[in-house]
Amino acid sequence: MSFSVTDIRKDFPIFERTIRDGKRLVYLDSGATAQKPWAVINAQSDFYSKHNAAVHRGAHQLAEEATDAYEGARAIVAEFIGAAENEIIFTKSATESINLLAYAMGNAEKGNRFALTSADSIVVTEMEHHANLIPWQQLAKRTGAQLSWFKVTEDSRLDLSSIDQIITSNTKVVAITHQSNVLGTINPLEAIVKRAHEVGAVVVLDACQSVPHMKVDVQELGVDFLAFSGHKAVGPTGVGVLWGKAQLLDELPPFLTGGSMVTSVTMTDATWAQVPQKFEAGVPNMAQAVGLGAAFNYLSAIGMDAIHQHENSLTDYALKKMLAIPGITIIGPQSNDSRGATIAFTIADIHPHDVGQYVDSQGVAVRTGHHCAWPLAKCMNVPATTRASFYLYNDEHDVDALVEAVVGAQKYFGRF
Amino acid sequence: MELDSLYQEVILDHYKHPQHKGLSTGFTAQVHHVNTSCGDEITLNLTIENNVITSLTWDGQGCSISQASVSMLSDLLIDKNLDEADVIVNSFSDLMASKGTSSGDPEILEDAVAFAGVSKFPSRVKCALLGWMAFKDAAIQSQGESK
Numbered sequence: 001m002s003f004s005v006t007d008i009r010k011d012f013p014i015f016e017r018t019i020r021d022g023k024r025l026v027y028l029d030s031g032a033t034a035q036k037p038w039a040v041i042n043a044q045s046d047f048y049s050k051h052n053a054a055v056h057r058g059a060h061q062l063a064e065e066a067t068d069a070y071e072g073a074r075a076i077v078a079e080f081i082g083a084a085e086n087e088i089i090f091t092k093s094a095t096e097s098i099n100l101l102a103y104a105m106g107n108a109e110k111g112n113r114f115a116l117t118s119a120d121s122i123v124v125t126e127m128e129h130h131a132n133l134i135p136w137q138q139l140a141k142r143t144g145a146q147l148s149w150f151k152v153t154e155d156s157r158l159d160l161s162s163i164d165q166i167i168t169s170n171t172k173v174v175a176i177t178h179q180s181n182v183l184g185t186i187n188p189l190e191a192i193v194k195r196a197h198e199v200g201a202v203v204v205l206d207a208c209q210s211v212p213h214m215k216v217d218v219q220e221l222g223v224d225f226l227a228f229s230g231h232k233a234v235g236p237t238g239v240g241v242l243w244g245k246a247q248l249l250d251e252l253p254p255f256l257t258g259g260s261m262v263t264s265v266t267m268t269d270a271t272w273a274q275v276p277q278k279f280e281a282g283v284p285n286m287a288q289a290v291g292l293g294a295a296f297n298y299l300s301a302i303g304m305d306a307i308h309q310h311e312n313s314l315t316d317y318a319l320k321k322m323l324a325i326p327g328i329t330i331i332g333p334q335s336n337d338s339r340g341a342t343i344a345f346t347i348a349d350i351h352p353h354d355v356g357q358y359v360d361s362q363g364v365a366v367r368t369g370h371h372c373a374w375p376l377a378k379c380m381n382v383p384a385t386t387r388a389s390f391y392l393y394n395d396e397h398d399v400d401a402l403v404e405a406v407v408g409a410q411k412y413f414g415r416f
Numbered sequence: 417m418e419l420d421s422l423y424q425e426v427i428l429d430h431y432k433h434p435q436h437k438g439l440s441t442g443f444t445a446q447v448h449h450v451n452t453s454c455g456d457e458i459t460l461n462l463t464i465e466n467n468v469i470t471s472l473t474w475d476g477q478g479c480s481i482s483q484a485s486v487s488m489l490s491d492l493l494i495d496k497n498l499d500e501a502d503v504i505v506n507s508f509s510d511l512m513a514s515k516g517t518s519s520g521d522p523e524i525l526e527d528a529v530a531f532a533g534v535s536k537f538p539s540r541v542k543c544a545l546l547g548w549m550a551f552k553d554a555a556i557q558s559q560g561e562s563k
Contacts, residue, residue, distance in 0.1 A: 021418070353454055353479035353543065354423075361419040369454040377455060383477050384455045412419075413428070413480070 003306050005395040011037040011298070012393055023363030026401040031181055031342050031389030032367050034212060034234045036295075043294035044236055047287040054283050056260055070286050073293030074276075077241055080296040081226070082217035087249060089242040089279045090289050094208045095131040097227035097242035098175075100255045100279060101204060102135035105173070106142055107253040114252060116172055118144030123167055123174040123201075125150040125158055126379050129181050130372045132206040132227075136175050145172070152379055156183045156332045163195050171201040178210035182371045182387065183332035184315075184342035186210070193222045202248065208232055212299075213340055213391070214308040224248055230288065234391075235295035239288035242279070249275040256281040299392075307392045311341035314390050318343055318399045325406055331385050341390035344371070347406065350413045352386040358409035359386075364402050421533030422540065423480065430484035435491050440473040445557035449550040451542055456482045458547050462554040468497050474547065481531075481540050486547025488528045498555065508548055512541045 009015045012035045019025050027035060047069060053062035055070045071085075078085045091097045108114035116122070122136050122145050140147040148166050151159045158176075167174060174196045179186045189205070196203045202224040210216055212233035218226055225248070230239040244252070254261060254272055258281035263271045272278045299307065316336050322328055327348035333339045347355055356368035367387045370377040377384065388402055439446075443461035450457045456478030463471035472490045476483060489508075493501050504524055508531070511520040516536035520529035534544045 351479040353456070353481070353540075357422065357537070357540070358419065374455065383457075412423075 003302070003310050005310075005393060008302070009393050011039070013038060013041070015393070018363075019365075020361055020363055024401075026362075026364040026394075026398045028388040028390060028394065028398060028402060029365045029367050030212075030232070030391035030394075031209065031371075031387060033231045033237070034391055035393065036236070037234055037298050039298045040235060040291045040295045044287045044291040047290045052287070055286055056277075057283075066286060069290045069293075070284070073289045076293040076296050080300065081211065081243060082219050083243050084246060086275055087243055087246050089244070089249075089276045090284050091240040091242055092238055092285055093240040094206065094227045094229040095240070097240045098132055098204070098206065099135045100242055101225055101227070101244075101252075102139045104252045104255040104279075106139055107255065109253075112251060112253065114172070116140075116143040116145045118146075119170060120172045121146040121148050121168065121170045123148050123150070123171055123176075123196075125176050125187075126152045127158070127180045127183060127185065127373065127376050128175070128177055129206065129208070130374070131208075132175050132177055132204075133375070136173065146170070150176075152183075152376065155334075156180075156185050156380075158185075158187055160188075160191055163191060167192070167195045167199060167201065169199050171196065171199050173204060174201050175204040175206070177206040177208075178216070179213075179340045179342075180332070180373075180376070181209050181342065182344050182373050182376055182385065184339040184344070185333055186338045186340055188338070189221055189223065197222075209340060209342065213311055215304040218243055230292040230295065233292070233295055234298060236288040236291035238285045239292045241292075244275075246275065249279070254278050254281070258282050302392065310392060311390055312336065314394060314396065314399065315339065315341045315343070317396055318388070318390065318402075321399055321403050322406075325403060325410075327410065328406070331380055331382060341394075342387060343389070344385040344387040346382055346385055347410065350409060352384045354413060355386045355406065355409050358412055359402065359405035362401070362405040362408060364398075364405045366402070418536075422537055424530035424533065426527050426530045427484040428480060430487040431480035434483060434487040436473050436494070437475060437487065438473060439475050440471050443471070443473075445554040447550050447554045447557065449546055449553065451478070451482065451546050453542070454479070456543065456546055458482070458486055458550050460486070460547065460550040460554050462551065462558055464498065464555070464558045467499075469493050469495065469501060472551070474550075476547075478546070479543055481534060481543040482546045485528075485531060485544045486550070488531075489547050489551060492526060492528060493551065498559075501551075501555065505548055505552060509545070511535060512545055 014035045051065040053066040055067040074088050078088050105114040122140050153159045204225040205223040207226050207228040211228040225244045231237040261281040329346045331344040352368040369384050440461045445462045448459045458476035460474045507524045514535045520532045522529050534540050
């Protein structure tokens with residue numbers, strides 16, 4: 001089956017509407033959240049209209065159907081990333097996934113492999129989204145552990161030249177993004193995973209910007225934990241995933257406690273259920289999990305390799321077209337080598353917020369600001385950028401519309 | 417075009433030629449405010465003598481709306497007493513909260529009525545208010561100092 005953006009766009013009802021007085025919607029903000037196909041919208045709607053009941057609880061038919069749908073979604077997610085079903089924990093977001101992990105580690109008592117003291121270190125990178133920085137920064141503060149980080153080079157890559165000095169025998173956790181949400185840089189993991197495992201540290205991968213866009217197989221990557229959100233992968237908001245190796249999840253203490261994560265409870269004590277239930281206290285976001293299952297089925301039917309290839313050639317086209325605009329600076333790799341379809345840029349003499357406002361008036365939706373990666377913006381020496389991020393439903397016409405709008409912004413603000 | 421109601425000429429003029437930009441050495445209060453969603457920032461030095469704003473200088477970086485707004489604010493408030501300043505600040509805050517239903521009082525706000533169009537763009541209201549919130553903060557701190 002050939003990859004047809006025209007056909008794909010028909011699956012997404014939002015593209016039937018126009019914006020800003022009848023203009024075609026050019027949606028280039030999928031890095032923030034992706035649009036939803038009918039398959040996902042209908043899956044949630046069907047859950048609520050036909051099968052709604054609290055999972056893992058009621059002694060009735062609806063509860064059975066709801067549980068089947070929810071656990072069925074877990075199986076789909078597991079297969080999508082090459083994991084075992086009991087290694088998939090549903091959360092409300094990737095942010096919650098990473099916080100769950102950081103707080104659970106903070107709960108580890110002496111003797112547990114995850115217990116941290118002032119003798120330990122946590123390693124992150126300068127290009128992390130706040131969601132994969134602040135939970136670790138704060139865990140370091142609470143435990144006294146040292147926080148170290150890989151710096152970003154001038155060409156927007158991780159500086160791994162001092163890897164052995166940054167990941168040391170004291171390192172317990174290495175938390176790193178798979179693909180930068182600002183730069184688009186795809187990080188090489190092999191050397192980091194190898195070094196981390198050499199010293200007995202676990203590798204936590206923020207896969208928010210990779211899982212929706214390329215084939216991600218946790219076995220191949222060799223990481224220990226991985227987090228992503230559903231809504232960036234054409235799934236619903238309100239559902240995220242934490243994946244971890246089964247043995248590690250067994251050793252990890254729980255974070256949120258309450259209903260359905262226990263095996264026995266007395267007035268003074270409780271024992272924990274097996275994973276993944278140990279980490280899923282309370283009635284979960286069931287319709288959203290089911291919607292995520294539908295999202296992954298939708299993406300799988302098109303094919304993750306085909307999606308990645310499409311985005312890769314679109315990035316090629318966009319980089320060439322954008323670099324030809326006078327006064328533009330691409331913040332991120334200038335070449336299409338090991339980079340995803342996220343392009344952040346600045347325009348001489350026009351603030352990103354003003355660029356964003358003008359291109360919006362032309363129907364082009366982009367994001368502006370520091371993109372929840374404030375330390376990265378500081379190290380790239382830009383207060384803010386404009387970011388265009390592409391997905392399976394974007395094509396070269398969208399790139400052309402962006403380029404035309406940016407040139408229009410230059411004319412508009414160049415009047416004075 | 418709707419956009420022209422946002423980017424009035426007088427706004428872009430202040431953006432290109434900011435007034436009272438560059439921090440004074442002395443001040444009764446100095447504040448630093450940041451728009452956390454976009455990173456725009458303003459440092460504002462305020463000097464109040466005998467209840468009158470004798471100096472208001474600032475430095476910052478950000479979009480045309482945030483920078484032009486603080487430029488116009490400094491033009492409006494210098495040499496006003498704190499009661500007069502209060503009336504102007506409240507009038508501007510009301511205009512920003514008007515969601516496009518008010519054109520602003522030119523008697524009070526003078527050129528700053530040009531920001532009326534901003535109130536139709538919810539995501540830009542906080543840009544326009546950045547400098548004004550900084551001033552309010554600085555005025556409170558100054559009054560604290562003088563007590």
